[in-house]
Amino acid sequence: MINRFAELLVYNLMGLDSATRLGSSVHFFFYDTIKIIFLLSVMIFVISIIRSYFPPEKTKLLLSKRKKVTGNILASLLGVVTPFCSCSSVPIFIGFVESGIPLGITFSFLITSPIVNQVALVMLFSLFGWQIASIYLLSGILVGIIGGLVIGKLGLEDQVEEYVYQIQAGETKVEELSWEKRISYAKAQVTEIVSRVWKYVIIGIGIGAFIHGYAPADLLSQYAGADNPLAVIAAVGIGIPLYANVVGTIPIAQALIGKGVAIGTALSFMMATTALSIPAMIILRKVIKPKLLTVFVTVVGVSIIGVGYMFNFLVNII
Amino acid sequence: MEIRIYGPGCRNCVNLTKNAKKALEQTGVEAEIIKVEDMQDIIEAGIMTTPAIGIDGEVKIKGRVANVEEIIDLIKANN
DSSP: OOHHHIIIIIIIISSSTSSSHHHHHHHHHHHHHHHHHHHHHHHHHHHHHHHHOOOOOHHHHTTOOOHHHHHHHHHHHHHHHHHOOOOHHHHHHHHHHTOOHHHHHHHOOOHHHSSOHHHHHHHHHHHHOOOHHHHHHHHHHHHHHHHHHHHTTTGGGGBBHHHHOOOOOOOOOOOOOOOOHHHHHHHHHHHHHHHHHHHHHHHHHHHHHHHHSSOOHHHHHHHSSTOOOOHHHHHHHHHHHHHHHHHHHHHHHHHHTTTTHHHHHHHHHHHHHHHHHHHHHHHHTTTOOOOHHHHHHHHHHHHHHHHHHHHHHHHHHO | OOEEESSSSSHHHHHHHHHHHHHHHHHOOOEEEEOOOOOHHHHHHTSSSSSSEETTEEEEEEOOOOOOHHHHHHHHHHH
């Protein structure tokens, strides 16, 4: 239906020819923009309802009883469903550490949470289908488990800023939510997120549409295809400083894959933009010392690169 | 009455403050709005997700931007 509408708009109303580069680029642009904004609204609503059942206080309680690997697995899974924006990562970090949750488990949560970003999942689902979206979800959880386990093993508790251990977190009641409140929360989330990300979606799809119509496929597949062993590392290196465009990078990645860039390489790129952004590092620096921050970036970076290679390898077998 | 808005100053906190001001205007209740921006104070109040709103020393809603109607209800319940 959306496709018909986009065709009507571009080929009939705007009078562009579907066989030309311009025509196909413009069609791609309208089709994807409408589809993504629509899906975003619907899915953020559903996800927000689910998330309203997992306030961080509940997560904290669940995690404070675990110590070993199961703790990392649980933390990573809860990272998917517990809602929080990046400005809350400091109080969550302090709250977890203060309640005795081991550092490694805290990091499993903090790594997965931004990687498995609801907007990223929706975009992946709408542009690549549920298979890729599920694999992305599983890889994100895996990176969180591994990253947290490694950080836990390194014994870096002294690399947390001293004041964190001194804070006495207060206790508050968890608000009982009625269905009415959950729905109004979900609606507010849709409005907030869509009004924040729509510009990036349009910019990303715009660039994606350009690549779709104009970029030389031979060149890209030569440099970033499955045969280039260094492509994944380069993609992660480029992805880290690109935080603001996390939403915009997905349509670009899709167009690049269409031009022969390997899927694992593109996925690593997306994960790097979400998990290791400069603003997130600046926020984390408030609670952890530079050495732990460096360990965090290295461990997560290496895990993401690993996932990228694993993915490229799996795709080759299939 | 004293209304506290907890949050480090991101967009959500600004929106929550706006909603609280509107709620006060609509109810006609006199109250002071205090912004709590220091992370330590926020955590000591027992808040893990910002923004949050508290009335007369008790945290009422956290982790989301409460809308005007909800704040009006809170004000009425505490007045």
